[in-house]
Amino acid sequence: MRRDWSYWLSSNRGPLIAAALFVAMFTLFVSKHPAGFSLNIVNTAANKGALLAFVAIAQTIPVLTSGLDLSVGMVFVMANCLASTLVVGRPVEAALGVLVVLVSGLLCGALNGLIVVFGRLQPIIATLATGAIYYGVALWLRPAPGGAVNEGFADFITGSLGNAVPFSIVLLAGAVLLIWIPYRRSVLGRAAFAIGSSEQAAYMSGVPVARAKFLAYVLAGLFAAIAGLLLTGLTYSGEANALLGGSYTLSSIAAVVVGGTSLFGGSGGAIGTIFGAFVLRTIGDLLFVFDLDPLWQPLFLGMVLLISVSLGSFRLLRVKRRVDLYR
Amino acid sequence: MTPLLRLEGISKRYGGVRALAGARLECWRGRIHAVLGENGAGKSTLIKVLAGVVKPDAGTIELAGKPIVLATPAAANRAGIVSVFQELSLLPDLTVADNIGIVDPPKKWGMIDQRAQRRLAEEALARVGAADIHPLARVRDLALSRRQMVEIAKALARDPKLLILDEATSALTAADVATVFTVLRQLREEGLAIVFISHRMHEIAELADDCSVYRNGCHVATFSAGSKSPSEIIEMMIGRDVKSAFPPRPAQKSTQPPVLKVANLSWAGRLKNIDFEVRPGEVVGLGGLDGQGQRDLLLALFGALTGVGGSVAVNGKVVMLSSPRRTNLAGGGIALIPEDRKTEGLMMPMSLRDNLSFAAIDQFSRFGLIDRQAEEAAIGDMIRLLGIRADGIDGPVAALSGGNQQKVVIGKWLMTKPQIILLNDPTRGVDVGTKQELYQLLHALAEAKAAVLFYSTDYAELIGCCDRVLILYDGAIVRVLERDAMSERNIVASAHNVATIAADVPP
Numbered sequence: 086m087r088r089d090w091s092y093w094l095s096s097n098r099g100p101l102i103a104a105a106l107f108v109a110m111f112t113l114f115v116s117k118h119p120a121g122f123s124l125n126i127v128n129t130a131a132n133k134g135a136l137l138a139f140v141a142i143a144q145t146i147p148v149l150t151s152g153l154d155l156s157v158g159m160v161f162v163m164a165n166c167l168a169s170t171l172v173v174g175r176p177v178e179a180a181l182g183v184l185v186v187l188v189s190g191l192l193c194g195a196l197n198g199l200i201v202v203f204g205r206l207q208p209i210i211a212t213l214a215t216g217a218i219y220y221g222v223a224l225w226l227r228p229a230p231g232g233a234v235n236e237g238f239a240d241f242i243t244g245s246l247g248n249a250v251p252f253s254i255v256l257l258a259g260a261v262l263l264i265w266i267p268y269r270r271s272v273l274g275r276a277a278f279a280i281g282s283s284e285q286a287a288y289m290s291g292v293p294v295a296r297a298k299f300l301a302y303v304l305a306g307l308f309a310a311i312a313g314l315l316l317t318g319l320t321y322s323g324e325a326n327a328l329l330g331g332s333y334t335l336s337s338i339a340a341v342v343v344g345g346t347s348l349f350g351g352s353g354g355a356i357g358t359i360f361g362a363f364v365l366r367t368i369g370d371l372l373f374v375f376d377l378d379p380l381w382q383p384l385f386l387g388m389v390l391l392i393s394v395s396l397g398s399f400r401l402l403r404v405k406r407r408v409d410l411y412r
Numbered sequence: 413m414t415p416l417l418r419l420e421g422i423s424k425r426y427g428g429v430r431a432l433a434g435a436r437l438e439c440w441r442g443r444i445h446a447v448l449g450e451n452g453a454g455k456s457t458l459i460k461v462l463a464g465v466v467k468p469d470a471g472t473i474e475l476a477g478k479p480i481v482l483a484t485p486a487a488a489n490r491a492g493i494v495s496v497f498q499e500l501s502l503l504p505d506l507t508v509a510d511n512i513g514i515v516d517p518p519k520k521w522g523m524i525d526q527r528a529q530r531r532l533a534e535e536a537l538a539r540v541g542a543a544d545i546h547p548l549a550r551v552r553d554l555a556l557s558r559r560q561m562v563e564i565a566k567a568l569a570r571d572p573k574l575l576i577l578d579e580a581t582s583a584l585t586a587a588d589v590a591t592v593f594t595v596l597r598q599l600r601e602e603g604l605a606i607v608f609i610s611h612r613m614h615e616i617a618e619l620a621d622d623c624s625v626y627r628n629g630c631h632v633a634t635f636s637a638g639s640k641s642p643s644e645i646i647e648m649m650i651g652r653d654v655k656s657a658f659p660p661r662p663a664q665k666s667t668q669p670p671v672l673k674v675a676n677l678s679w680a681g682r683l684k685n686i687d688f689e690v691r692p693g694e695v696v697g698l699g700g701l702d703g704q705g706q707r708d709l710l711l712a713l714f715g716a717l718t719g720v721g722g723s724v725a726v727n728g729k730v731v732m733l734s735s736p737r738r739t740n741l742a743g744g745g746i747a748l749i750p751e752d753r754k755t756e757g758l759m760m761p762m763s764l765r766d767n768l769s770f771a772a773i774d775q776f777s778r779f780g781l782i783d784r785q786a787e788e789a790a791i792g793d794m795i796r797l798l799g800i801r802a803d804g805i806d807g808p809v810a811a812l813s814g815g816n817q818q819k820v821v822i823g824k825w826l827m828t829k830p831q832i833i834l835l836n837d838p839t840r841g842v843d844v845g846t847k848q849e850l851y852q853l854l855h856a857l858a859e860a861k862a863a864v865l866f867y868s869t870d871y872a873e874l875i876g877c878c879d880r881v882l883i884l885y886d887g888a889i890v891r892v893l894e895r896d897a898m899s900e901r902n903i904v905a906s907a908h909n910v911a912t913i914a915a916d917v918p919p
Contacts, residue, residue, distance in 0.1 A: 092507070092548035270523040275510060282505035289465065289501040290566075291486035291515045351505030 099345010100357030106343075106393065107360045110367040117374040128251045130363075130370060132243050132319055135253035138362035139312035140333045141340035142260070143305040145358045146268075148341050150301050151281040151350025152201065152208035156216030157309045158334030160193045162326060163223040164313020169232025169323025172314070179235035187310050193219055194306020198299035216334070223325040230324035232317075239318040253315060257359060260311065265355040268304065273297045281350020339386070340365055343393040364389060414477040415440050416605045417462075417493070417574055422471035424457055424629075431457040432468070433629045439574055439605040444596065446620035446637065447609045449649055449843075454629040455609055459578050462607070463495040464488030489515060492573030496563050496580040502551045509533035509547035512566045536565040541591030556583045556751075557702050564592060568599075575599065576607045581615065582840050585702035585869075586904075593619055612870070613642045613844075625649055646844055658876030659855045661895075665879070666691040669728065671863045672832050674713070677722035682708050684888040686722070690832070690863040695854060697878035698867040700907040705887035706867045707751065710834045713865070714748040726832065747771070747825030751836040757821035760810040764802050767809050767820055768794055772827035794823040799849060815846030822853070833857060835866045839873060851877055871903045883907055 147154040171182030200211045268274040276297035279287040344361025346353025415438040424432040460466035464482035518528035533547040542561035620637040625648045670689035677686040698706040715733035750756035776786035798819040883891040883906040891906040
């Protein structure tokens with residue numbers, strides 16, 4: 086009989102490949118960087134990466150249920166605009182503001198969940214519509230860019246702990262340990278995987294399909310709002326930027342795929358997604374150290390996406406039964 | 413005494429189709445109740461009512477004397493009613509342990525306790541005699557018969573009061589069936605009520621205490637097992653007289669040159685030096701235990717495997733078998749009736765017309781345009797030939813009954829007028845009436861000089877239908893049984909490769 090670890094390895098191939106790719110790319114980046122391995126560089130990279138990583142985690146959970154959430158980028162922008170008006174003033178007020186922003190993310194996710202689960206609309210179209218609505222709310226909150234964000238808060242969440250570990254990484258690790266892993270091991274979390282694997286079989290097995298799907302979208306809203314807070318910390322302001330929202334939505338899907346989560350649902354997870362997001366963000370950094378025009382970024386991004394998806398498909402070369410290709 | 417479960421006057425209509433009309437069923441603790449009937453008799457609907465998948469239009473369900481509503485599968489589970497379905501309800505991307513503990517896993521601090529769940533899975537697997545399945549394996553990677561064992565283990569892990577097995581043994585090997593039956597008898601001793609559906613009469617004779625027969629959505633009769641002969645039961649089921657189960661085979665051996673000649677065929681260590689030939693008009697059986705390479709052999713001949721060694725000659729000409737489409741076009745004329753009609757045989761949401769004509773579409777299309785009239789004529793012929801019962805040709809095949817779907821799968825390939833027909837266990841999960849028709853069809857195909865290679869897990873079928881049976885063991889042909897040597901005893905002995913094992917493996 087095969088050993089336990091070989092099963093673990095085969096079920097974690099995607100995240101491991103993404104992690105290896107990130108380590109390779111980041112090592113190259115740091116070694117070519119004139120300043121070398123310094124806190125500043127690591128902190129900047131961490132903040133940029135974490136920003137996409139949170140949006141991408143938000144995307145991962147509905148994707149696991151074989152859904153899709155096209156509104157994550159807009160919830161992210163809306164949370165940014167809301168934070169720029171609420172996370173202001175004295176620390177207590179700012180803290181309350183943070184809470185309100187998180188709750189607003191949960192509410193956006195809940196609306197998506199209600200529409201997808203009880204309205205029985207296809208997630209792709211339902212979230213395309215709600216995404217547009219959330220952008221409208223963002224525009225209403227902040228017709229022009231601006232805001233006076235509590236600087237202490239902003240500097241804290243984008244700074245580093247003890248001048249060593251970027252806070253955004255701590256935040257990511259915290260989200261994984263306190264939200265993702267408990268979720269993954271909860272009945273509703275596993276139900277999300279079950280639904281993505283085969284919704285009908287999940288229903289027949291007595292899995293709480295409606296609740297699990299609903300929770301998946303709610304969590305997506307929460308993670309997108311956390312990303313919005315992080316963005317607010319980086320920019321000290323809010324802006325209803327539709328382009329930004331759209332590009333984060335698309336990048337989030339790319340990060341999910343690079344991180345080894347199947348778009349058909351049922352397999353993958355947030356940890357792979359985090360590495361996927363960091364891989365995508367390191368591309369821009371590599372262009373910088375190799376003195377290439379940043380305008381080339383989409384080209385390289387596309388290539389990395391294709392390569393990493395191909396890596397995931399290598400097993401198809403070993404398929405000896407052609408029928409299995411069409412599974 | 414009250415029965416554990418009583419269904420009374422259950423009716424259900426799907427649109428204009430009556431699936432159940434006042435059906436009833438009583439299940440008692442410590443008894444195994446066999447539910448019999450042709451496909452379309454309402455068995456599946458009745459079971460779905462019990463499982464909480466289908467809500468009946470009328471009727472009452474009583475559990476231990478108290479009325480109960482089974483609104484969802486989860487509600488039925490809570491009431492202690494657990495079903496093992498013919499169409500597997502496993503989650504392919506999840507591990508075996510996750511599948512077994514899917515609904516009510518052991519928990520620690522609100523989270524699933526992976527260790528405890530794994531122990532639970534190991535116990536459940538060991539209980540059904542499937543300890544060879546690793547609890548961390550993904551279900552997707554398991555063979556069909558192993559998946560079905562997982563399904564049964566999963567059901568038992570829920571500690572049911574009433575266990576429903578709907579064709580749950582259809583994909584199992586004979587050895588697995590024996591272990592499962594032992595477990596079921598033990599559960600009966602422990603006071604469990606069991607509802608058992610199978611198309612295999614000998615399984616019912618072996619296992620059941622009570623039998624209920626259904627026809628056209630109505631309850632026909634309930635009697636204690638053994639009080640009626642199999643032919644009486646079959647008569648009740650189909651409402652007509654059945655003659656002998658298998659049409660007689662012509663006594664003469666075919667002397668024409670072989671249409672299919674396979675030499676030294678090998679593949680990936682799973683098929684080893686396979687040699688045989690099939691003449692026109694011959695039905696050659698593939699036998700042996702499940703999973704000894706029979707399916708792979710059929711796939712290899714169909715061109716669905718890569719890296720196949722050896723040679724395959726059709727009409728004396730060596731052919732390259734590189735894909736099902738090429739196989740079909742190269743003048744080889746090889747058709748494969750696949751095992752799993754839902755995924756490999758049919759496009760469920762598409763119409764009967766599309767499904768029947770896809771494989772043969774070149775015959776009635778010109779410059780990429782389909783000649784609808786020619787198509788319809790060909791389809792009409794096929795529907796008549798196979799006796800497919802359907803409401804017009806433009807409805808989805810998903811709406812047909814299982815037996816009729818299987819006929820569509822076969823018809824689709826007959827449309828291509830193949831010289832060589834490969835059948836992969838075509839009668840699995842098919843009712844007695846349809847089985848009969850399939851045997852007749854097999855007979856007719858052989859008469860029309862097609863070469864038929866027929867894999868079946870049912871020994872009686874091989875004996876009844878074939879001119880010759882090749883017994884496979886571990887990817888090699890270990891024995892060829894000719895007409896007179898074909899007996900259940902010989903097949904079973906050869907299938908287990910008894911002599912060879914005794915000689916080769918020291919104790």
